[in-house]
Amino acid sequence: MTAGSRAHSFNSAAAQYEASRPSYPPAVLDLVEEFLGRPLKDARIADVGAGTGIATRLLHERGADVIAVEPGEAMAAEFHRVLPDVPIVRGDGNALPLADSSHDLITYAQSWQWTDTGRSVPEALRALRSNGALAIWWNTTAFDVPWIRAQHERIARHCGIPARAAARPDDDEAVRLAGLTGLRVARRQIRWHRVVALDTHLANIGSRSAFLVLDQAERRGFLKGERGRLREAFPDELLEESYVVDLLVAASP
Template identity: 35%
Template sequence: MDDNEPGRRVAQDVAGAGGLDGLHRLSETIDALEERRTDLVADLRNGRQATWEEIGRACGMTRQGATRRWAGRLRARSFGLAADSYQHGRPGYPQALIGSAVPRAARRVLDLGAGTGQLTRLLVEAGLDVVAVEPDRGMRERLAAAVPGAAVRAGSAEHIPLPDNSVDAVVVAQAWHWFDRATAVPEIARVLAPGGTLALIWNVRDETEPWAAALGALMHRSTRQQLDTAPVLPAPFGPPERLEIRWEDPTTPAGLVDLVASRSYVIALPETERTRLLADVEQLVTTHPALAGRETIAMPYLTRCTRVRLG
């Protein structure tokens, strides 16, 4: 028997008589199977039960192919392991951002890679009809509880669970660098109505403040994540509009520790190294002259937004 024969039989059963209905059922099944395959890869890697070479061989690809396909996705999924720290430590966004990120005429907005809802909340409070799509189950649960006014869906930038031309605007906060852009760009264009907009948003710590620079030095002593916060997008999107807002987010000493703990590269550290880093952050908070003894700390940020229009 052909090694692929069981799979062919399943595909035939799902597609049935074919046509558009069969194609739709088959596409949904492929998406579900790919999600399950990613879950299995994550389980194997998190438990150190298989190497990338073994995973590649099981999937009919090389070690390099398997690494390219899943390593980034698994790192993005790591946020679920620190969802509480993410929700408590990550900053919100300045109110002034909404009017620039979302056109005034927009009514239905997709918050893509919504996390635990830091931006989703502002969008709902602005009176918009918001769909929040997030791949991680733990993050979605916290998002749904924190922002009950949003429609929360499982999905990703590569597989958006919405019909064509169904939203006026898409916003992506702190997530664009995780997307497979070759797949995400046409998928975002698909769900946008003609003339719709895509806004890419990042909060960047303002390290002109000395204590924020000291915090950044601690966070990046093992690794440094370089982000392009002024990306150029390909067709079918037009030229970018750029915006930068300087603001402060009120947090607490525990919130600063949670902010560090929620970073993907910190989550991925060996346990002893991660524990040592968080202890050093606590020491900075309790001993730095600008922070010691404070119950509330104003973290300085630059929020950067790139907005592009479809077509």
């Protein structure tokens, strides 16, 4: 299964993605503002791989002049439904539909791994203003929580993927990004939690690309087994999901 197939698999579950996926804590954008030395209000921002607008919404709420870039038709339609007043254009990080030197900040929330850095880095640098910045972040798996680690390992075995922090590249990504861009790069990690119903938790699992490319019987079988295990561990059917946001910000020296 190619990365492109997995990236576009989200279109088959856009509404489920919007309803169940976690957002990000305010500290993420606080740290971006701290690194930039200015508030995001009125900053011109492009949110690339915006999906249904989970991160775009947070940028919009900060008062940013934000535009979303999203390749998927169904994801873009869901974006329009939840954020009708925010502009969105079709495209991806490898070929940004943005003018040269037009943006103060370009963000990739949970989407950088779907780009080809040989193309996406030059594209980001082309679209950024001279004092602009690039911000990349992911919700990653909190492996120090025993039940979360055990579940992640079950998911990895079932889907045939490596049991590593979800959606985050290796630990040298900050160094690699600095080398590719020539910019100074800062890395921060922010731990946060949310409490959700069991159904929401299972829908979140089912909205991941590794699951969406499986056939329906395989998905249903795993989620049925997981529901039984989690009901035993959480009889009130409320779960505290723990995440660690891995944030990289690259800006001019």
